[in-house]
Amino acid sequence: MVEIATAVGTPIYIYSQAELQARAAAFVTAVPSANTLACYAVKANNNPAILGLLRQAGLGADVTSGGELFLALHADISPDKIIFSGVGKRRDEIEMALDAGIRALHVESAMELEAIAAIAGERQQVARIGVRVNPDIHAETHPYMTTGEKWHKFGVAPETAVTLLHAAREHPALHPVGLAAHIGSQITAVPPFVQSAHFLVQLADELAASGIRLEYVDVGGGLGIDYGDWRLEIGDSPQQSPGSNRQSPPIVEWVTAVTQPILAAGYGVVMEPGRSVVGPAGCLLTRLTYTKTQGGTQFAIVDAGMSDLIRPTLYDAYHPVLPVAEAPDGHAAERYTVVGPICETGDWLAKERALPPLRPGDLVAIMQAGAYGYAMASNYNGRLKPAEILVNGNRFTLIRKRQDYTHLLDGCLAPE
Ligand code: LLP
DSSP, X not given: OHHHHHHHOSSEEEEEHHHHHHHHHHHHHSSOOTTEEEEEEGGGOOOXXXXXXXXXXXXXXXXXXXXXHHHHHHTTOOGGGEEEOOTTOOHHHHHHHHHHTOSEEEEOSHHHHHHHHHHHHHTTOOEEEEEEBOOOOOOOSOGGGBOOSXXXXXXXXXXXXXXXXXXXXXXXTEEEXXXXXXXXXXXXXXXXXXXXXXXXXXXXXXXXXXXXXXXEEEXXXXXXXXXXXXXXXXXXXXXXXXXXXXXXXXXXXXXXXXXXXXXXXXXXXXXXXXXXXXXXGEEEEEEEEEEEEETTEEEEEESOOTTXXXXXXXXXXXXXXXXXXXXTTSOOOEEEEEEOSSSSTTOEEEEEEEEOOOOTTOEEEEOSOSSSSGGGOOOGGGOOOOEEEEEETTEEEEEEOOOOGGGGGTTOOOOO
């Protein structure tokens, strides 16, 4: 960490190649069936080098915009392993998917189905489509991360899914191939996923009875990771946000549980894991600028902030914080609230954490930051997006340069 920070500066995202590969491999090898495909949710982390590693490990891609489709194709992910999710695909994005010949567009409304049919028809193509159904299943997690309840914007009601798939079968420019659901993110219990898998299989079987035999059932992503680790804390238990601090099941357990009912019913399986592939493989390394104490709080002001990692601000998310150098006696002695330099009270990374006494220049690592970290970074407050590093054994490689100030002028034009 010290070597990397000295060579590349801070703040910086650092990823472990071995951890990424092991996690991807777990999704590919958990179940001995050629009929399963894990489409990595590119939104979790879209660094091209990481996408390349995941492709080599056998993952496909779940994309949610033309930009993500571009990145997945750029990483040489085979189009037949790419699915496109999202409620608002534009014409240009649909055209891009048809040009690439992806495995399927996952439709989320009747209007979208019509749009895809019209666009594919004009081009004399047949669009492979899946329908994303909203299974109305509650899963315990942060409210911003549940997606599969009936009042959410995602998917369509089961009866609408049936209607849309029948309409697709009748349309010469559409070919119905799949049924999908995604119940939410950072879910640490397996039963809601199994419930969703059974629900989808039942619906697929009903469709089969009426003559529509689907190729695959897609259970979405959402498997949680372990954000909290009490062993890192002294004194009181750390603050928690819902779903952030519970033990998650291992990947193999999750894959086995969700694929079983689908394979048993004779359908192929698609999964869309994001966080569980990359989250634990990355950290955000930051350097302490100052400390100050006021209002009874000791602040550690570091050079990373909500522009680099917005999860604490947005979801009250808990990320473990580790000092890079241990305290001489091995014990944490101080309590710090770790904040960034941004002009927002919400600009905090960790609250009330036990850490050794920190001095300017000390390095701390914000752990479990590989997912939805860099991917949600911004230039707010004129901040430059950090660099990204991949560590392989005892070597490290720069996989994205830190922005420089000229990036803040990207695309800007002077008025006439
Ligand atoms: N599939 C679909 C259709 C999704 O919307 C998502 C995530 C995934 C798969 C991947 O879910 P995962 O396996 O990563 O849980 N920004 C939030 C997470 C939002 C997740 C959005 N959708 C965070 O920082 O926790």
